[in-house]
Amino acid sequence: MNPYLPREAEIVGRTEESPNTFTLELRLTDGQPYDFAPGQFNMLYLYGSGEVPISIVADAEDSGVLTHTVRALGRVTNGMAALKVGERIGLRGPYGRGWPMREAQDHDVIVVTGGLGCAPSVSIIHHILTHRERYGHLSILQGVKHTDDLIWRSQYDLWAKMPDVQVLLAADVAEPGWHGHVGLVTALFDHLQFEPSRSIAMLCGPEMMMRASAEGLHNRGLAAEEIFLSMERNMQCAVGHCGHCQMGGQFVCKDGPVFSWPEVRELLGVRGF
Amino acid sequence: MLQPCAKGRQLRYPESRDKDPVRVTMQDSNFLPRQALQTLLDTLRGQGFRTLGPRVQDGAIQYLDLVDAGQLPSGLHDEQSPGCYRLSSGESSRCFTWAIGPQALKPHLFSARETLWHSARDASGGISFSDAAIGQQPMAVIGVRACDIAALELQDRHFLDGIRDPAYAARRQDLFVVAVHCSHPAGTCFCASTGDGPGATRGFDLALSELDEGYLVDVGSERGLSVARQLPLQAATADQRRQAEREIADAANRQERGLPSRNLREALFGQLEHRRWDEVAERCLSCGNCTSVCPTCFCHAEQEVPELGGNTSQHIREWDSCFSEGHSYLHGFIVRPETRHRYRQWLTHKLGSWHEQYGRSGCVGCGRCITWCPVGIDITQEASAICTDEGLPGDSA
Secondary structure, eight states, X not given: OOTTXXXXXXXXXXXXXXXXXXXXXXXXXXXXXXXXXXXXXXEEEETTTEEEEEEOOEEOTTSOOEEEEEEOOSHHHHHHTTOOTTOEEEEEEEESBOOOTTTTTTSEEEEEEEGGGHHHHHHHHHHHHHTGGGOOOEEEEEEEEEGGGOOOHHHHHHHHTSTTEEEEEEEEEOOTTOOSEESOGGXXXXXXXXXXXXXXXXXXXXXXXXXXXXXXXXXXXXXXXXXXXXXXXXXXXSSSOSOTTEETTEEHHHHOBEEEHHHHTTTTTOTTO | OOOXXXXXXXXXXXXXXXXXXXXXXXXXXXXXXXXXXXXXXXXXXXXXXXXXXXXXXXXXXXXXXXXXXGGSOTTEXXXXXXXXXXXXXXXXXXXXXXXXXXXXXXXXXXXXXXXXXXXXXXXXXXXXXXXXXXXXXXXXXXXXOHHHHHHHXXXXXXXXXXXXXXXXXXXXXXXXXXXXXXXXXXXXXXXXXXXXXXXXXXXXXXXXXXXTTEEEEEEOSHHHHHHHTTSOOBOOOHHHHHHHHHHHHHHHHTOOOOOSOSOOHHHHHTTTTOHHHHHHHHHOOOOOHHHHHOSSOOOEEEEEEEOTTSSEEEEXXXXXXTTSGGGGEETTEESOOSHHHHHHHHHXXXXXIHHHHHSSOSOOSOOHHHHTOTTOOOHHHHHHHHHSOXXXXXXXX
């Protein structure tokens, strides 16, 4: 069994989220079952170009469709941006340790994301909304550099109208008419209603944003062990062999990408690691 | 019942009533005359092994195909110092009077470049994937050093524990290891300090101690035993045994370098802003020679090689180095842009975070990174300077 071998997938849907961000809906053509946990990722392969690690946004409730939101930044992702519905790509996975959804049961859940960090976190929200009775209050905090970078606006609006869900948005630079906060996402903590003893936080975004968020929530009484982060590093094999994703002793691809804060605190945001 | 000793030369063979009709007992008959080394090669080849051993190529000792014992580097010595490797001729009739060449077994198991899989695109745009063929004749390697066996064990853990790497596993499965205990450490060696040599204590099928007149043979596995039974072994004298033990002990005592401690995890990560990182970065060329010759470095990059026709493509991997810019590339930015970050990554990983990952240091004391560094950076000096907070070169503990 070759653990590096992709499977063929067909693009069955494509959405332009922003000028450089797109979502691909994929269906494996071999018909074999595929299970994943929120927070895991796949390696997506563009024929003749290479592989990239992309988080799994969500599946559409047993329809067998895997959703990946991708920002076109490098050679492979720029190539993927040109793919159309009906075209084929390669996919292998799922990989890594996902979000602590079991530990989060009976807790209030705080999801703090920055930029495209919202993509690996949407699966948390979907999971909680699908199993609403298992979880307490849900707070969703999302920060972006510019309001133009904010994708899924209608989705946030929808979530904000749900019972027991709080949505707080922040942008460093805001367009006219912006009703959210102007500034860092961490400033939203002042508007966050939560009881530290029964809460759990899940963070995803730029490392400095996650560090500041972890410290901010910890200072407001949340235990360090109740704070989880999804890390990002160069990943090429996704099974802990190629060595690129190491952060100290952690292989982000297989030990993570989701870590508890104490597991990565020593090197989080330290330049060069 | 005669059995191979579980820990090689430490246990040797148990006293036996010898119901087994075996000609060989390692208690009294484990001397292989020098001219009979060819029989070992022939026996291994007769069992289907491709035999490799140390030979001189490009001015260095390398593990190459070896069918004739006459191809061994008889009488050669290696002179190694920071940034320097030279072979020189001596008078000895021995074949293993050198320490190590630039490469351990690593390239023979973890190939420097190989195909992982193929993809093909048909006229309708469908993509199919197929395994790369792993055709591999079982290998037997003669003359493996204790430090390189320790490195092999670490690579085994990396590539075989958990998800198995198919290419590595295929080559490793049938590997037959003939160790030769080291009696001629180089100036850059420090295996005694890491506990990995100079004598091999495990991880071999056969282990040889070289004497002027021949070899003492230790058996480390069932396979080793079956090969040893084919050899014209003679009774070894007590003097020969003492001589073999003494040469290993002397080889340990002659080593001048050493690491301050076998576990530098806390010491190194407690000194992430030490001025020595900046200082060594002034000397380091970030060339990656150290990671190329390191027998435990496992990093590799994956790459796509499309065929010109456009209908097929190969997905390959090749050795990568944490000293390269691309190693830490992350969507448009470099995690380790400066040499000081890269040297710090290498050293804190090799001597520090390896303990978290594999329960021991990633350094086996072979000293290759010192010898093959173009500017002669010495890992033992850097580690000592950083961990003991003494900034001066040369004060290794």
